[in-house]
Amino acid sequence: MKGNEAIGEAAIVAGCRHYFGYPITPQTELTEYMARRMPQVNGVFLQAESEIAAINMVYGAAGAGARAMTSSSSPGISLKQEGISYIAGAELPCVIVNIQRGGPGLGSIQPAQSDYFQATKGGGHGDYHCIVLAPNSVQELVDVTVESFDLADRYRNPVLILGDGALGQMMEPVEFRASVATVVEKPWAAVGMKNRNQPNIINSLHLKADEQEQHNHKLQARYAAITASETRCEELYTDDAELTLVAYGITSRIARTAVEKARGEGMKVGLFRPISLWPFPSDQLFSTASRTKAFLTIEMSAGQMIEDVKLAIRCSKPVYFYGRYGGMIPSPREIYHEIVKIFDGKGGR
Template structure:
């Protein structure tokens, strides 16, 4: 298939359509507006439904309804909008419904600004809403990967009956790169016998997250946790970039990881042994990747467009075995290769 030059947000929309998504419910917010704008035109062409809801709260509850009927459904927003959706996301996770949620992150807190950020990491990976639940969180670093992971997200959601989040940022949503649309490797997806498709010839299906008896709610939560353990075992993804002999290991995801790759290439020419661990799944977090490099690594440097959020998971993965440092820019500011390289040089000088 020939490649096509597309903006990230629009490529995501097309990937969803080609993955079989036929319903979108959302509300406008920069910098993800090209997703609903694209799908407003595209979904009717394939017999789907685009609906701009009256609010983010309404949109996520419409997702609940469509997912409960067994449809492949998508919603997208940016940081403050995701905050409004969190109650509905918790309901969806509790009801074990598959759907895909996109967050093209902007600066915060509050209204913040429309520039790119990674300061929603805690919100995405630590629950965000109430209760003991998890989201599978996928973090693309290129527009092609955005396409591939969007398609895979729908399969993961259906395989485990769970909501999946695509966590991007304003850069990856707005940049243009050549992409091609290839279906993900086939999975044996279970039939949606639980869906509320009309009780014709069978007993009615009931979809809810309400368990009045504490014994029943505990059993439900334990079933969810068992599912999350299975997801962690089977779906964890990361990229190891020039880590075989690396003494300084950069850890970054999404757009920041692209910048860090440039730093690795630059500093390798200077004789500094630098590598990169790039988590692709932010949850489940690729903790085992750190075990592969812990013997040769002398220090880790986490780089984020935040004041420091993923660095906590890096510290947990390293577990005190080696020093973990942090460098970040926030509020929509983007760390430059020069800034990161200088920090690595400082660390390299200190660990010789």
């Protein structure tokens, strides 16, 4: 399946029956797929009048206890940020998909990874976090999508799937492993007064400063629990690596090809792939710093994840960077040449 369509089917497998979106390249196929499939499973598909309207429809459906999803690409996700902050403040579970494209502004329609800061550092206002997951294959898009609905319900928090135009458009074999959606009781949902003595109220407004502070303490405790339990990463050849590449998403697959070539020529190179971008797998990456001599961060951006890499290793080792941006995709050959430059002592930071 094409990545975008695989996300849609995986969401349906996970029990999503409410989708609200707006078309934008390179994720429009996901919206088209949901338009066709949702009526077939007695679900709700609605193409909103704008991205702003779509995220607020997600707010309403999630507040009523439904498994709800929206998707967009970079400029559209920017428009959703206020609503995402409201959803996080109201402690509502939902899944948001960003199939990134080049920027800033309207940018290009080609793949990019320049929304990392927006995804992992909040994006909207206030002290909040989305759980951010970054798959690197169509199969992993499927698996992550199913898991995202469970994580959202478990922590009553939005989950953001951060893909890119390459993953959204590419076709690969997929297997849908889950057959029965997880059923989660939601006694907090706003569903009327049936079997209740008091109505549930969904809200993110706390006019008294002390109440708002207590609410933030509650959220921060939840984020600490997520950080303790939900970090994810993959390591390749890091046990003996003198140079460790750090890359996520589609870029990690390109980097792996370069790593394999370098190791075939005797260079001890490893690969560290963060799968959860928030929470970032800082402890796992720090443990590799005791074994490796340097890091090379590869991104389809001007350098955003590199800040988390430096923080994670506590600036204990050199961190080099190679990036392409605006919609350009690095090639394995380019990354291999960067590896060679570092081993030759000619790499720049």
